[in-house]
Amino acid sequence: MDDLQKELVGRLEWLGEFGKDPAGGVSRLLYSKEWAQAQHALKGWIEEEGLEAGFDEIGNLFGTLKGKNTDETVLTGSHVDTVKNGGLYDGAYGVVAGILALKYLKQKYGQPLRNIEVVSMAEEEGSRFPYAFWGSKNIVGIARREDVENITDFDGIPFVEAMKESGFNFKDESKAPRNDLKAFVELHVEQGSVLETEKIPVAVVNNIVGQRRFTVEVNGEANHAGTTPMGYRKDALYAASQMVFEMITMAREAGDPLVTTVGKIEAQPNIVNVVPGKAIFTIDVRHTEKEALVSFTEKITARMNEISKEHGVETTIDMWMDADPVPMDTTVVELIENQFKENGLNFKVMHSGAGHDSQIFAPFVPTAMLFVPSHKGISHNPAEYTKPSDLAEGVKGLIGALYELGYK
């Protein structure tokens, strides 16, 4: 393991101590004690590296390598919060890598043309409060007080109270959002297993999928499992099983990049000897192209309604999430691609199937992401892992991208 790898792994383990969970992995939730300790420790490290460090009002931490032209900033970073019992890498890797990239760039190249900043964003996961992307939404100026003023966590602690107790507060609404950001590059673990399977250590991300999520409720008739002849039944689970089987088969036939998942299912009354009168399940569909996402969801909706009729049951289909794909900035993506080719990196261009802060930045700032492999695609789990050589390849890629964007 070379020095960069050692430093990366060391810092990830160091950061992972903040919120280390006796039940396993890391639980570092927004505005918790561990979260505040992590942010302050990161601030200390940034300052040790001779960079300027500071928080915004809500708790995003910034580290700056000042450029000749201080009106323009190239930003990198990710989120410092985790899910409950998460791993060492999701979000944390982008923060640690950003600080190391700035350190390296300063050492090797001195002052950049424009500011290069790393951000450790306060929150992305929505793992403590029913609100996600609090960090990035505040930076680009689309976070709204009213969306968090009345929310609490699972223990009933209000968001606002937790925020203030960590020493932070709402953004100063009199100040306009920053307008100096020229690019945002986020380095993150893939959370899928394509890169590991294809043995590629780093990727440039050109698109973040759109997704639609549904809850489907099938209403039939609960009945005695022994005394109700098959022809008399309105078996909600029988109908639902046909819907689930057919839609996932259709998704497989449609081919990449379409994905469709039925993650949750429930039968009622859920008793071995009662024909289910009700079946409820969720659908999660994702695609890089909005048209394809819409047309596929229309197709499965139509088929579910047909199946419902054939079974003599009643079905309601409720779409409660409808997020458009967010393409990354073609210029930034190409710039990074060319840089990687020039440097002979083994890489590919791919889409992200997961949501990231980058999707919040992209409409406001030219944005791109870099991925490194995730072992077996494991994420949101203490077993999350990326090998040190891949971690280092990602940092090198980031350094190259920031150099292109910040020094030229």
Place this chain on the structure above:
Amino acid sequence: MDDLQKELVGRLEWLGEFGKDPAGGVSRLLYSKEWAQAQHALKGWIEEEGLEAGFDEIGNLFGTLKGKNTDETVLTGSHVDTVKNGGLYDGAYGVVAGILALKYLKQKYGQPLRNIEVVSMAEEEGSRFPYAFWGSKNIVGIARREDVENITDFDGIPFVEAMKESGFNFKDESKAPRNDLKAFVELHVEQGSVLETEKIPVAVVNNIVGQRRFTVEVNGEANHAGTTPMGYRKDALYAASQMVFEMITMAREAGDPLVTTVGKIEAQPNIVNVVPGKAIFTIDVRHTEKEALVSFTEKITARMNEISKEHGVETTIDMWMDADPVPMDTTVVELIENQFKENGLNFKVMHSGAGHDSQIFAPFVPTAMLFVPSHKGISHNPAEYTKPSDLAEGVKGLIGALYELGYK
């Protein structure tokens, strides 16, 4: 409503007061206060009708119309316990009808040839303790102390303590089981909707289905719903949905009297954006012929294993119930059929899709059942209902059967 109907409905409502549940319906569980009150109240009623009444050791209540030949007994009756929040009819109807039948026979025909007895059996449902048919199994002599000595109810109250507190105890093992029973006829509500749909007010039951119950566990791989391409997945719920859909389709194609139900299902981790790594579901299969039951369950087992292989998942299929069909006694059934034909009753012969005390008696005593319609097949529910004219038709059928068996 005629007198018989009025008396039936009145007595069912009277009995339904014992264990009337504020949360709805009737909850009259074995050895509870309400249960004991009901049994003692029934004893009082039996004695008011000029019949001999008495308990056995465990709490079954008997009412006897003594015959010329006291060595032979024709028995009728059912169980006095209910499920939680049950209705007025399940079990209670057979008890009340039996007492009214004996009253009527005594009034109209005087002393029978052999004893005619009604039994209000202590327990059949298994709704308080994890043991069913405690009443009937004790009568025929197959209940075993060791099966109940260490069991408790959901509140941790031991079976033995509850039994003794109601003033009852284990059977005297030195006494042989009774050997005077020449026939058992149980009148019960259908708990299905065939009779109501076909507009037939009473049926003779010639068979109680066999049933096999399984728990199937499908093990795939939990994965991120966004970043895992379809071709990389081992989606346990996708495989399970194909299994459920195909097996119920096969059951429908096999035709009556086969029934197959998937009542319970669960996905793990059961999260909208995680590909299910595990799916668990139950199967309940019933048929009147053992060969057909075995061959169908072998067929669906084989198909589930094929599907499992095709999906690249691992499946375990655990059969945890395997009850053979219990045919009723052909002589008794025919006797009742002929009696019904002679009396011009509108009736049919059918099987029972549900389990009953009769299945416990049948291997020891020539047994048959009579059914009356259940409105919309509703059972184990406060909405359970049989209209008074059908209730009365059932009693008339029972009186006819007991007359044939007890006076000739």
